Structure formats: C-alpha cells, structure tokens
Amino acid sequence: MERRTQMALLHRLFELIDSGGTQLNDACWQQSTEAYISAARLAWEREYLFSRYPLLVTHGSHVAAPGDYVTDDLGFVPLLLTRDGEGRLHAFANLCRHRGARLASGCGRDARAFVCPFHGWCYDLGGHLRNLVPRDGFAGLHRYGYGLVRLPVVERHGLVWVLPKAGAHIDETRLFADLDAELAAYGFSGFSHFETKVLHARTNWKLVIDGFLESWHFNVLHRQSIAPIFLSGVGLADRFGPHVRVVYPRRSVLQLRAQPESEWDLLKHSVVLYVLFPNTLVNWQGDHLEIWRVFPNKNGAPGECVAEASLYTPEPARTDSAREHWRRNMELLIRTVVEEDLAVAEDMQRGYEARVQTTMTFGRHEPALAFYHAQLGDESFTQKAESDRVDWSGRMRTPTS
Incomplete structure (x- = not known):
C-alpha cells in the first residue's frame, strides 16, 4: 500500500476513534437467507461466479x-x-x-x-x-x-x-479495478510460503467470507483470542470495482498519536483485508500475508464448503525460532476461525435451513457486508430471481429507530 493511501486511511481512522463511532452505511441491508440455502442459487453461482470470473x-x-x-x-x-x-x-x-x-x-x-x-x-x-x-x-x-x-x-x-x-x-484493467498500484506496493512477489491448511465446513461458502467483513463480533465471539489485539467495532470499508478493502486497526495504532506523522505506519498497526471478488481474501496481518480461497463443495450441497488458508512471510523461515513464530501465528489463525467463526457459521446455516427466518440484517455499521453482497447480486441473477419471485441480492431498507 502506498504511503499516501496509508496516511489518508489513518486520518479517517483517528476521526472515527475521536468521535467514538465507526463508518456507517446509508441504510441497513436486508439479506435473504435463501442466498445461503438455495440449490438454484448455488447452481447460478457455479455457472456465473465460478466460471466467468478470474x-x-x-x-x-x-x-x-x-x-x-x-x-x-x-x-x-x-x-x-x-x-x-x-x-x-x-x-x-x-x-x-x-x-x-x-x-x-x-x-x-x-x-x-x-x-x-x-x-x-x-x-x-x-x-x-x-x-x-x-x-x-x-x-x-x-x-x-x-x-x-x-x-x-x-x-x-x-x-x-x-x-x-x-x-x-482476462481483462486486467477490470480485474484489478483501482487496486493495481496499491497491491503492487506490498511486494508480495518476494514473499515465501510457510504453510497451507484446507478446512471443510458445513456452511455456505459466503458465510465464511462474511465472518471477515465486520469486527463488531470481536469482543463477544473472540474475547479470549484476538479481541485484546484490536479496537473492536472500528473499521473502514471501501469499494474498488467488484472488490472491497477493509481496515481493522490494532490497539497499538493509538501509539502513533505520540509520533510525528512522518513516522506513521498503518501496515504495522492494522489488518488490511481485500475481498478479491468473488471468493478470495488477501489479508495483510501487520507483518505477513494470509490468503483465503473459499469454494462451494462440489457435491452441490449449498450448506457445505471448503476453505484454503495459506500463510506467506516476507523472508523464508530458516531458523527454529522463525518457524516457531510463524507456526504460532498459523495456529492462532486456524484455531480462531475453526473453533469460533466456523462453529457459529455452522449454527447459522442450520438456522437458515430451518426456513423459519427468511431474512437477516446487516446494520449500517457493517458496510463491507452490504458492499460485498450488493456485488454478489449481479443483474443477470437478480433478473432471474425476480422471475422466480425470489430476491437473492438483498434490498436496502431505511433503519428504524
């Protein structure tokens, strides 16, 4: 990420911290649970998202x-x-x-x-x-x-x-939207692979990605794991064509206030997460890179998926201490996602499949979720959904007080 972008994001974050708030969407987003349990929806995703997108x-x-x-x-x-x-x-x-x-x-x-x-x-x-x-x-x-x-x-x-x-x-201009220079600045091409884990979950593939797109759950679900690291509920979300960038500041970002701006470094004090449409998360974790790829299970069940998590380091882990350091990072990542995020997601999936609740709500304080699902609601599928009298893409609704 270029320095001018880092500085702009840090100023936005400090404005939110000072105001005691977070970035807000214009309205709440009502999301149909059918998008997570419908075989017809999954068939469309296979044909459109996983066949026509890079x-x-x-x-x-x-x-x-x-x-x-x-x-x-x-x-x-x-x-x-x-x-x-x-x-x-x-x-x-x-x-x-x-x-x-x-x-x-x-x-x-x-x-x-x-x-x-x-x-x-x-x-x-x-x-x-x-x-x-x-x-x-x-x-x-x-x-x-x-x-x-x-x-x-x-x-x-x-x-x-x-x-x-x-x-x-592949239209490279469309593929990278306005993120080309920003991704180039990380120098990911020089990173080294440390470890990859493949996870199978009894949940729709989109619920795995959803779990990364807001931090309000940190102090509840992750209170014993990663919550002490982050400023819960504070975040920024921006759209770049079909992609979304989310920034979650670590508590250590507050230390920058005592330093001159010339020494500010967003990347050391935050997680910068890119949802590269339709199914990939590229996460900058302060000193290393994580890549998540999430796919529907090929057996055709909407409530099953497979996720691949890979950790890459700026330098090869050549010493025992380095390997142990990165092993602990990978262990924390997998334990947090499997024991906390995926456990809740699987419960949510079972609830959706019961069909007693047909919608869920993304709040104004969860803009990245609305950004992502708005992109998933592609016009070609929305038209088909309307002909089938099912709203797959979600609709905006003015929040009630």
Whole structure:
C-alpha cells in the first residue's frame, strides 16, 4: 500500500476513534437467507461466479522457475499450472485429451513433461501433445491439434489468476479495478510460503467470507483470542470495482498519536483485508500475508464448503525460532476461525435451513457486508430471481429507530 493511501486511511481512522463511532452505511441491508440455502442459487453461482470470473489460484512462488507446476482442485474445473523452459506461465484443464484422465497431481519442480497415467499420452510444459500411444491407433489425428485445453491466466503482484473458461480473455484493467498500484506496493512477489491448511465446513461458502467483513463480533465471539489485539467495532470499508478493502486497526495504532506523522505506519498497526471478488481474501496481518480461497463443495450441497488458508512471510523461515513464530501465528489463525467463526457459521446455516427466518440484517455499521453482497447480486441473477419471485441480492431498507 502506498504511503499516501496509508496516511489518508489513518486520518479517517483517528476521526472515527475521536468521535467514538465507526463508518456507517446509508441504510441497513436486508439479506435473504435463501442466498445461503438455495440449490438454484448455488447452481447460478457455479455457472456465473465460478466460471466467468478470474479466480485467484496460487502465489507465484509455487510456479516460479522453469519446470515448476501446480495442480488445483478446489474449483469446478481441475487446473494445471506450469512454467515452461522460457519462463512463460500456462494454465490448462488438468485432463488428458484422449479420455479425460487426470494428468498430474499435487505440485512439483523440474518437470519436463506430463505422461497420462491411463494410456501414456505425453504433453510438454506448454501443453503440446508430444506422444500418441499407440501411434497407429489414431490414424488421421494430428497431435498438434490435441494439446491440453488452455485457460486464460494472469500473473501479477506475486499472485496468479485463472479464468476457468476456455477461449475467454482476462481483462486486467477490470480485474484489478483501482487496486493495481496499491497491491503492487506490498511486494508480495518476494514473499515465501510457510504453510497451507484446507478446512471443510458445513456452511455456505459466503458465510465464511462474511465472518471477515465486520469486527463488531470481536469482543463477544473472540474475547479470549484476538479481541485484546484490536479496537473492536472500528473499521473502514471501501469499494474498488467488484472488490472491497477493509481496515481493522490494532490497539497499538493509538501509539502513533505520540509520533510525528512522518513516522506513521498503518501496515504495522492494522489488518488490511481485500475481498478479491468473488471468493478470495488477501489479508495483510501487520507483518505477513494470509490468503483465503473459499469454494462451494462440489457435491452441490449449498450448506457445505471448503476453505484454503495459506500463510506467506516476507523472508523464508530458516531458523527454529522463525518457524516457531510463524507456526504460532498459523495456529492462532486456524484455531480462531475453526473453533469460533466456523462453529457459529455452522449454527447459522442450520438456522437458515430451518426456513423459519427468511431474512437477516446487516446494520449500517457493517458496510463491507452490504458492499460485498450488493456485488454478489449481479443483474443477470437478480433478473432471474425476480422471475422466480425470489430476491437473492438483498434490498436496502431505511433503519428504524
């Protein structure tokens, strides 16, 4: 984040702290619980959000050198990312063109080719078919027309996005909206991977993201874990195209008042959270980076999801003390989310599925939730929802006193 942005945000935060308030939306937001329990809604999300939007797949350090490759199965299209001998990054559907068998698994380095485990068809790092087996069994089939299905891929700011739709194009200007320079300033491309955890939860995928979008619950739900670290209820939310940025100040931010402004540093005294639409959280945690990717469960149940949490550090953890430090950070993160946030979210999901309460309310003091769900209520789905007499996107309602 550039310094001028940090200073502007700090001044806004201190104005809120001095007034004893927080950022307020114009009105409350009434959210339909059907958005979390409807199979029709989930089918639309799969078709629209998870097929037509670029999705963040990984940090660039996992495919940094020629011969590196990464597979990903959290989304609805199995992915294979490769770095060829010229350093070019490629994304493919992880399917052999012969019979559709899975071509590669996990991740690795120094790969030169991928051989299908079913019949032995062989592909190079650029996705070109190099060997047909048996050769005389495919008379008239030219291998140059049978490369892997190529998908659009963009690598920027140390992060890799893939659009899981063959023949499509990623509009980078639209992808980053006005966040391009801000994300570049962090220098995430030089960060190192420490650990990744995959969590399965019996809740809709959007409820996982919702849990990050307000801090008023810190002093209640997290009073024994992270509440002592943060100024509960104080936060800033801003929209950047489809994306949302949220800033939660740590209590230590108050120390800046005793320092000249030239020494102010927002990043040391806050969590800066980016919701990169539709399903990714990129969280700056004061001295390290966390990336959350959240997907619906592929079995089609609206009340199940999978979340991947990854921790990246500015420098590799080369010593025992460094590894122990980051291990504790990861442990606190996972324990807080699993034992506190997800436990409540699963209870909420069961309540929605009972269908005794058809709406819930995001208060004026929870603007990031309204920003995010307004974007989820895309016009194409809203029109379909209206034709089905269901309001998926939520509606603004003037708050009552």
